[in-house]
Structure formats: structure tokens, C-alpha cells
Amino acid sequence: MGTNVLTSSSYKFYTNGEWKESLSGETIDIKSPYLSEVIGKVQAITNEEVDEAICSAQEAQKLWAEISIQQRASYLYKWADELVSRQNEIAEIIMKEVGKSYKDAKSEVTRTADFIRYTIEEALHMHGESMRGESFPGGSKSKIAIIERVPLGVVLAISPFNYPVNLAAAKIAPALIAGNAVIFKPATQGAISGTKMIEALHETALPKGLVSLVTGKGSVIGDYLVEHKGINMISFTGGTHTGVRLAQKASMVPLVLELGGKDPGIVCEDADLKEAAKQIISGAFSYSGQRCTAIKRVLVNEKVADELVGLLKGEVEKLSVGSPEDGSTIVPLIDNKSADFVQILIADALGQGAEVVIGNKREHNLIHPTLLDYVTGEMRVAWEEPFGPVLPIIRVLSDEEAIKLANESEYGLQASIFTKDVNRAFTIANKIEAGSVQINGRTERGPDHFPFIGIKGSGMGVQGIRKSIESMTREKVTVLNIAE
Numbered sequence: 001m002g003t004n005v006l007t008s009s010s011y012k013f014y015t016n017g018e019w020k021e022s023l024s025g026e027t028i029d030i031k032s033p034y035l036s037e038v039i040g041k042v043q044a045i046t047n048e049e050v051d052e053a054i055c056s057a058q059e060a061q062k063l064w065a066e067i068s069i070q071q072r073a074s075y076l077y078k079w080a081d082e083l084v085s086r087q088n089e090i091a092e093i094i095m096k097e098v099g100k101s102y103k104d105a106k107s108e109v110t111r112t113a114d115f116i117r118y119t120i121e122e123a124l125h126m127h128g129e130s131m132r133g134e135s136f137p138g139g140s141k142s143k144i145a146i147i148e149r150v151p152l153g154v155v156l157a158i159s160p161f162n163y164p165v166n167l168a169a170a171k172i173a174p175a176l177i178a179g180n181a182v183i184f185k186p187a188t189q190g191a192i193s194g195t196k197m198i199e200a201l202h203e204t205a206l207p208k209g210l211v212s213l214v215t216g217k218g219s220v221i222g223d224y225l226v227e228h229k230g231i232n233m234i235s236f237t238g239g240t241h242t243g244v245r246l247a248q249k250a251s252m253v254p255l256v257l258e259l260g261g262k263d264p265g266i267v268c269e270d271a272d273l274k275e276a277a278k279q280i281i282s283g284a285f286s287y288s289g290q291r292c293t294a295i296k297r298v299l300v301n302e303k304v305a306d307e308l309v310g311l312l313k314g315e316v317e318k319l320s321v322g323s324p325e326d327g328s329t330i331v332p333l334i335d336n337k338s339a340d341f342v343q344i345l346i347a348d349a350l351g352q353g354a355e356v357v358i359g360n361k362r363e364h365n366l367i368h369p370t371l372l373d374y375v376t377g378e379m380r381v382a383w384e385e386p387f388g389p390v391l392p393i394i395r396v397l398s399d400e401e402a403i404k405l406a407n408e409s410e411y412g413l414q415a416s417i418f419t420k421d422v423n424r425a426f427t428i429a430n431k432i433e434a435g436s437v438q439i440n441g442r443t444e445r446g447p448d449h450f451p452f453i454g455i456k457g458s459g460m461g462v463q464g465i466r467k468s469i470e471s472m473t474r475e476k477v478t479v480l481n482i483a484e
């Protein structure tokens with residue numbers, strides 16, 4: 001850390017194997033969330049440039065699907081190696097661009113390299129199947145179906161700001177190994193990190209046109225990309241509002257959507273409260289709560305609520321607050337608008353009788369970790385995703401009430417249950433409407449080969465290495481009729 005890694009004030013977009021400036025002549029300023037300065041500009045590309053990218057992707061994909069998976073793997077292994085060798089530079093850019101601590105940014109890069117390698121290995125070990133007609137009444141033994149997975153074509157990968165490298169590569173790697181081409185649209189705040197990741201991919205001498213980096217505001221080029229007839233599959237991670245809009249615009253293409261969340265941490269009266277408090281605070285406040293999987297509300301049994309609140313407060317007091325350059329856990333939010341939104345949720349709750357346990361302090365877009373007690377269902381913070389460091393505590397009288405409140409949410413990403421009674425944990429888990437339920441642990445996406453699922457307003461389809469590969473391929477059946 002320390003040297004200035006942002007060497008170019010204006011970053012180019014990437015298509016057909018070349019780095020280009022947009023003919024629009026327009027760029028977008030990328031302002032660091034904590035440095036109060038513009039750290040670079042990215043191209044605002046035109047619809048015609050999107051067309052060119054998709055056209056070259058279609059061409060390149062045909063040949064890419066023809067070569068062997070071992071050949072495709074060799075490019076991706078090189079990509080993983082390149083990322084590792086550039087980890088310090090990329091981590092520093094992630095830190096500056098999205099305000100994530102250097103340590104977390106670095107582990108995002110190494111996690112990405114691990115992800116790519118595991119994706120290759122998984123794909124190498126995925127095989128088709130065959131079946132004979134004789135199993136069905138009247139069917140014949142001489143009819144054999146060979147069922148293989150084939151690529152879908154051109155995958156549109158749209159990623160959010162909070163994991164600008166990892167969540168993008170988590171789409172690009174499975175798409176490529178399965179034989180697809182990729183149009184990658186990074187979050188604008190995150191596009192420089194995305195550019196660096198694609199520079200590493202470019203170093204592998206990947207065939208021209210196979211991957212394009214298209215930069216520009218989602219509100220400007222998003223619909224054009226999503227509705228484009230040359231796109232055969234969309235993998236999107238981002239907010240629920242954007243995802244729902246996208247689903248309405250996209251027609252007749254498979255979609256995987258990983259969206260927002262309001263993960264509850266349910267604490268039963270028999271829980272190990274000390275451990276629960278640790279897990280909840282780490283789950284809620286890492287990277288200032290800017291994680292889809294952050295614990296975003298605590299539903300605690302009234303009998304142990306006072307004790308838990310004391311323990312939670314103690315854990316919050318240990319959190320470091322400040323600059324990502326100092327390795328702080330609580331860092332300035334991505335922009336002022338996001339901080340304003342968190343502030344509105346806090347003010348609404350306080351106006352309706354919630355009590356501040358700790359926090360509710362703000363310096364520009366840095367919001368100190370805030371615990372709110374006595375939150376009720378009337379308050380917005382009980383239901384809305386803050387994407388910031390505020391954790392509401394709702395006191396409940398029973399497991400049934402906790403389950404009811406958990407399920408009344410529009411979201412269904414994950415939930416955590418804290419109890420020493422495994423039967424009780426399963427009884428609750430079975431009733432929770434969420435993609436995943438964690439028992440005695442914080443909500444989180446990893447390890448990355450686990451299926452990662454959002455239901456209701458939290459998404460559609462499944463990610464996770466094998467599931468991502470499956471989502472970017474389809475089954476194809478070839479039937480052999482042997483002469484008898």
C-alpha cells in the first residue's frame with residue numbers, strides 16, 4: 001500500500017480485445033467515498049458501442065465453444081494467477097474506489113482467484129448423462145439419449161459496487177468455462193476495479209471479443225443492454241428495485257437475480273448469548289453493513305433481550321470507525337445519498353419510540369455503528385434494507401412471533417438462528433422463508449461453492465459455483481437410434 005496505483009485519470013472500455021475511448025466523448029467521474037476527490041473517470045459508452053461489443057461476443061463465442069474445456073481452463077488459470085500477482089494494486093484500487101479496508105479488499109482479490117480455480121475444477125468434473133428408452137413403457141433399448149450441457153451464448157453480467165471484483169468474476173468465470181461469451185457491465189462506482197480485473201484477463205491473450213467491459217450509468221445503458229436481442233442470459237446482482245425493473249424488461253432469456261435482503265438474527269432464550277452477540281455484530285457491521293447478507297434486524301426473545309442488548313453494545317464498542325486506509329470496520333458509506341437514507345431510517349424509528357443504545361452519530365457519509373432498541377413493526381427500519389451500519393432490535397415473546405416477523409419481510413435471502421437446541425433450530429429453520437438459514441452463525445455467502453439463493457424480493461435462481469455453471473448452460477439431448 002502507499003504508491004499511487006491510479007495512474008490513469010481516464011480509463012478506457014474494452015471490446016474486441018482493444019481498449020477504447022468512447023465516441024460519445026463523455027466520461028463519468030468516480031469519486032472516492034472517503035478521499036473527497038475524483039480518483040478517475042470511466043467511459044460513458046454509446047448504444048452503437050454496445051452493439052459492437054455484443055456482435056463481437058457472438059462471433060467469438062462460436063469458436064470458444066468449439067475448443068476443448070482444457071483449453072478454456074488454461075486461460076482462466078492464467079487469469080487467476082494474474083489476479084494474485086496484481087493483488088496489491090487491485091486491492092488498493094478497491095479500497096479507494098468503494099472504501100473497503102485494504103485487508104478486506106485484498107482478501108476479495110484472493111477469494112476471487114480461489115473462486116476462478118474452483119470453478120475450473122468443478123466444470124472439468126461435470127459430466128452429462130445418458131438414458132435408454134427401455135425404461136419407459138413401450139420404449140426401446142436401442143434408443144439412447146445423450147444429455148450434455150451446452151453454453152447459452154452471450155451472458156450479460158451486471159454487478160454491484162460492494163464486491164466490484166469478486167461478484168463480477170463470480171459471473172464471468174462460470175460463463176467462460178462453460179463456453180459462453182460475456183458482456184460485463186460493472187457498477188459505475190466499482191468500474192475502475194472492474195477495469196483492473198479485466199486488464200488481468202486481457203493479459204491471458206483471451207480470444208478477441210469474448211469478454212467486453214461496457215461502462216456507463218445503468219440508468220442510461222442498462223435497459224438497452226437488458227433488452228438487446230444478442231443477449232442470451234442475464235446474471236444480475238444488485239438492488240431489488242433495479243432487479244425487478246430488469247426482470248420486467250428482459251424477455252425470453254434466463255435470468256439469475258441476486259438482490260437485496262433484510263436478514264434476521266433470531267435469538268432464542270436458550271442461546272449462547274455471548275457467541276450470538278459476536279456473530280450478530282460481525283454479521284451486521286462488516287464493511288459498514290454494505291453486504292446483501294448483513295444481519296439487518298435482531299429478533300430476540302424478551303426474556304434475554306436486556307442481556308443480549310448489553311452484549312451487543314459491548315461488541316459495537318470494539319468496532320473500529322474511520323478510514324479504510326486504517327483498516328476500520330466502520331467506514332464511510334459509498335456516497336452521501338446512502339448515508340442520508342440510513343439517517344432517515346434512524347430518525348423515523350426514533351420519532352416512533354425506538355431508543356438509541358449506541359451510535360447515531362454522523363460525519364459526512366461516515367455513520368457510526370448504531371444499535372436501536374424497542375423497534376416495532378410500525379417503523380421503516382424494521383422492514384427496509386439500510387445498506388449501512390444500523391441494527392434494529394425487535395423484542396419478541398415467542399419463536400412463533402419471530403418466525404412471523406421474519407417471514408413478513410418482502411425479502412428472503414438468509415436468516416440466522418441462535419439456540420443450543422438443535423431440534424428447536426430445525427423447527428424454526430424449516431418455517432423460515434429464506435434461501436439459506438444459518439444455525440449459530442452469522443449470515444454470509446461463502447464458502448463460495450455453497451448454493452447462494454435469494455427468494456421473494458431477494459432474487460430468482462441460484463448462484464454458487466456449480467449452480468452458476470448450470471445456470472449458464474442448458475441441457476441438450478442427442479438421441480442415438482441403434483439399428484436392431
Ligand SMILES: NC(=O)C1=CN([C@@H]2O[C@H](COP(=O)(O)OP(=O)(O)OC[C@H]3O[C@@H](n4cnc5c(N)ncnc54)[C@H](OP(=O)(O)O)[C@@H]3O)[C@@H](O)[C@H]2O)C=CC1
Binds near residue numbers: 188216261
Ligand atoms: N443478493 C446478493 O447477492 C447481493 C445483493 N446486493 C444488493 O445490491 C444493492 C447494492 O448494490 P448497488 O450497486 O447499489 O445496486 P444497484 O441496483 O444500484 O446497481 C447494481 C447494478 O445494476 C446497474 N443498473 C442500474 N440501473 C440499471 C438498469 N436500469 N438496467 C440494468 N442495470 C442497471 C448498476 O449500474 P450503475 O452503477 O451504473 O447504476 C449496477 O451495475 C443492495 O440492495 C444489496 O443488497 C449486493 C450484493 C450481493
Ligand SMILES: O=C(O)[C@H](O)COP(=O)(O)O
Binds near residue numbers: 163167291294443445
Ligand atoms: O454483496 C454481498 O453482500 C455478498 O454477496 C455477500 O458476501 P459475503 O457474505 O461473503 O460478504
